[in-house]
């Protein structure tokens with residue numbers, strides 16, 4: 001088997017074929033968004049990568065005792081979720097954590113488990129799980145490695161770094177890799193198209209801001225009406241006809257994603273402070289982030305790299321050649337913008353719940369967002385999303401700065417708790433628009449942000 005084939009098979013072990021074994025039936029009375037939620041949480045779009053026993057065998061690789069999955073399945077599922085940074089599913093999921101699901105191969109012969117969108121797009125905060133909260137705990141590298149080991153696959157090469165820290169994930173490079181294996185008519189290529197594109201690991205955006213956006217993804221180069229672009233993770237080695245067959249499902253899923261609303265801040269808010277903060281926000285922030293409330297308007301503004309000053313690698317990692325290739329394929333129901341500008345200023349709805357901040361998750365709290373000189377260059381990610389680790393003053397995760405070098409003997413899963421902004425793509429610089437505020441003004445703006 002040539003190198004490219006080996007790599008391709010490796011990738012296909014986790015992003016595979018359409019099974020079409022969905023048990024979801026949608027009645028006519030349902031809205032597209034309701035159908036979309038049922039499909040997203042109930043249907044398996046890709047066949048299994050691992051057998052069901054891999055789920056319970058994974059504990060053999062943890063290096064510590066685990067609850068007995070036969071005696072206490074719930075305790076085992078919780079320990080599994082904590083190991084890899086997953087969360088309880090807020091919908092029926094066969095006892096599996098959100099982000100894993102039971103799956104059957106297209107021919108119905110192989111049964112097992114697979115990841116789904118919620119492995120990255122399902123999170124929790126303060127003990128409540130949300131479909132659409134970016135997963136700020138995920139360690140996809142360790143999840144894949146230990147499920148593969150449990151399956152008896154010693155080494156499955158992945159041609160790029162998935163994550164060096166918990167909560168960031170290189171989803172963009174996964175999509176680029178899959179698309180580079182396709183011709184414009186979606187037939188599979190023997191050798192990948194060379195696009196030169198190279199993306200870093202990223203924080204996962206909340207789905208509840210999508211409904212406001214005219215353009216999407218961090219660089220804002222894709223029309224938000226595009227539903228096919230959401231199918232990149234259901235691509236596997238499906239034929240064009242197979243992709244066309246599931247496109248209506250993905251239209252419904254897109255309608256659902258755009259219907260999700262942000263959860264409300266659960267702690268008390270000082271109304272006077274928040275009111276002062278709103279005025280400061282109007283002066284300093286609205287031109288990029290828009291206004292909120294019933295008559296709110298969001299400008300979908302893409303800010304040039306030299307103005308925003310945040311890590312450029314996500315934006316510059318997309319090459320003209322990649323855009324040309326993307327635009328030549330079936331996925332481009334709307335053509336991606338050929339011009340590189342920078343990063344889109346996101347809507348700030350529910351921003352209290354989406355720490356860490358920036359597209360690369362380099363900033364642990366809103367306070368640090370608005371005072372760039374105090375951002376910790378290296379810090380520990382919280383051990384869980386319990387409110388014990390939440391800072392309601394600075395708003396975000398309590399971030400313990402780390403100065404000592406990492407002991408090289410630290411096991412990789414433990415080392416993943418360290419976020420190091422000196423790594424590729426993870427710079428915590430830029431977005432200095434809050435620096436000129438006084439400390440009191442800054443706290444007023446933060447109080448207002450809690451209300452969004």
Ligand code: HEC
Nearest residue numbers: 116117120169171172202203204205210216217218230233
């Ligand atoms: C491996 C993790 C991962 C998986 C799996 C994943 N996503 Fe994403 N998703 C991301 C990341 C990271 C981004 C930000 C990408 C960027 O803008 O560069 C993103 C962005 C998006 C966006 C754009 C959001 C915005 O506001 O601009 C949509 C929509 C989306 N994903 C839908 C899906 C759907 C539907 C699935 C399942 C078919 C899925 N994703 C699977 C990680 C993932």
Ligand code: HEC
Nearest residue numbers: 284285288303308310343344345346357358359369433434
């Ligand atoms: C010139 C445009 C601009 C101005 C002015 C601006 N921002 Fe931003 N903001 C952005 C962009 C662009 C991003 C995304 C940058 C990135 O991820 O690299 C961002 C990101 C953020 C984020 C992180 C969102 C997340 O989910 O990670 C917060 C919070 C934020 N801004 C708050 C503010 C506040 C508060 C102000 C006013 C004090 C402000 N911004 C002023 C453009 C702006």
